[in-house]
Amino acid sequence: MRNSTQQRTYQKLDELADQLPWYVIEYIDKKKRKLSPASLLNYCHDFKIFFEWLVAEGFYAGNIQSIPLRILEKLTAQQVEDFLTYLKFQLQNKDITVNRKLSSLKSLFNYLQNIAETDELEPYLNRNVMAKIEFNDVYEDPETIANRMEGKILLGDEYEAFRMFVEKDYGELFKDNNRILNFYKLNRERDTAMVSLFLGSGLRLAELAGLSLEDIDFNKCSVRVVRKGNKEQYVYFSEQAVFDLNEYIKIRSDRYTISKQNRALFIAAPMGPKGTTRRLSARAIEKIIEKYAKAFGKPSLSVHKLRHSFATRYHAEINDVPKLRRQLGHSSIETTMIYTHLKSEDLKNAISKLNMPKE
Structure with a gap:
């Protein structure tokens, strides 16, 4: 990575x-x-x-x-x-x-x-x-911030609706445009996995863009990232992200015709006369999210807003600010002692609750 x-x-x-x-x-x-x-x-x-x-x-x-x-x-x-x-x-x-x-x-x-x-x-x-x-x-008082954020993040049913849009509905929307449809079909599993991982973990753009295959631990539902300050941390992600990542990895090698030496998790579509593949850049990921967000009807929805969406949903479901701070990597001198008292198993269970349907 x-x-x-x-x-x-x-x-x-x-x-x-x-x-x-x-x-x-x-x-x-x-x-x-x-x-x-x-x-x-x-x-x-x-x-x-x-x-x-x-x-x-x-x-x-x-x-x-x-x-x-x-x-x-x-x-x-x-x-x-x-x-x-x-x-x-x-x-x-x-x-x-x-x-x-x-x-x-x-x-x-x-x-x-x-x-x-x-x-x-x-x-x-x-x-x-x-x-x-x-x-x-x-x-800015909390109410002002909330009012500015409203309409720019995913709330309620929009959370799963956006993931489903990337997985399926985008193709239906452009079914009469062969160029767009074919490119979408090529990258559907990859893009769904990226969105699912953003929404199921709250990773930063650079953190997700830098992932390699060996950074994913499916058994523990966690991913190894290098956070700000070059701090290495294992971050938990949701079961939905586990499923979508597995679906993508199944087709990753054959779909993108990549060598075993290329360990980048998210791969760009082959380009040039030789069909060269490479790691998907952070800017390319931003443009992909912008494309889907615009088609979804939320043009202000960016990668960072997906992170906000995760945090908003996590807080509503779990209501545990110290664990959320650790999950998002918001480390500081004031919160360091809080992090040292956190139990990894508690954090993993907190992430898992995001998969539980409400009664």
């Missing part, structure tokens, strides 16, 4: 980091032990926007790779506020997105002032302007 997906992410990370100043590359290298490559890739995107803004605003007359530390040390709080205003009004970032980019910069500047040091044991920065900058106040 790590050897393919993570290697590609690390490659993208290294390519993007090479476009940034040396001290940023050093920061990224130091963080690789603690943060996932996907998180670090997001950091690099944020840094690139910041350094490109510095050049565009005339703070430095060169390429962003050459921006010296003295430029960062001389920035004023007002100039940083100008950058945040640029994010909000020019790039049209929401407050929560501006906060995330600011958090990335705070982490970098903190490293440069308090962790990194020269051969003379001096900090890279003597002055940290980011410490003066406050985050945007972002608050």
Whole structure:
């Protein structure tokens, strides 16, 4: 699982980091032990926007790779506020997105002032302007969040209806279009298994995209994933997902004509003159879900909303927030002790209850 997906992410990370100043590359290298490559890739995107803004605003007359530390040390709080205003009004970032980019910069500047040091044991920065900058106040009451989410996630009977739509009804909808119908028939079992696993486990997109055959334990109804922070965890999934995964795996090798060396769980349809097969990318999975969601009548239903749908149903059925947090991988310092007291068997039983019909 790590050897393919993570290697590609690390490659993208290294390519993007090479476009940034040396001290940023050093920061990224130091963080690789603690943060996932996907998180670090997001950091690099944020840094690139910041350094490109510095050049565009005339703070430095060169390429962003050459921006010296003295430029960062001389920035004023007002100039940083100008950058945040640029994010909000020019790039049209929401407050929560501006906060995330600011958090990335705070982490970098903190490293440069308090962790990194020269051969003379001096900090890279003597002055940290980011410490003066406050985050945007972002608050939404539960009712506002619920109202925004309504219509974007699966509720009640829609949960199984969407799975059935992917398994069967989509083909009925396009039965007169041979091109769409044939492509659907080729990938029906695969797509049903993906949707069923999303809805039966609450996995993140990257977690599902990175799965390999050996990560699935059908006996324990669990799957091995690498969560944020490179933490390995076994996550339980529903009996319906077990059934749909088995149906897909039965046809996986012959349908996609793949070699035994290809251990990726979800495979893309053969492409090119040689019919090359490969692991289905995260973006491809997103587009597949978007296709079915639009045809289903819920165009706002995304992969992340499937995760929300799982969480909503789990909470309604089980009503156990600590177990849900562990299932979703929402780890934090405040909840670590809760996780250590959880029993795996209890979590497995909680997932199994999702299969029980209501009286």
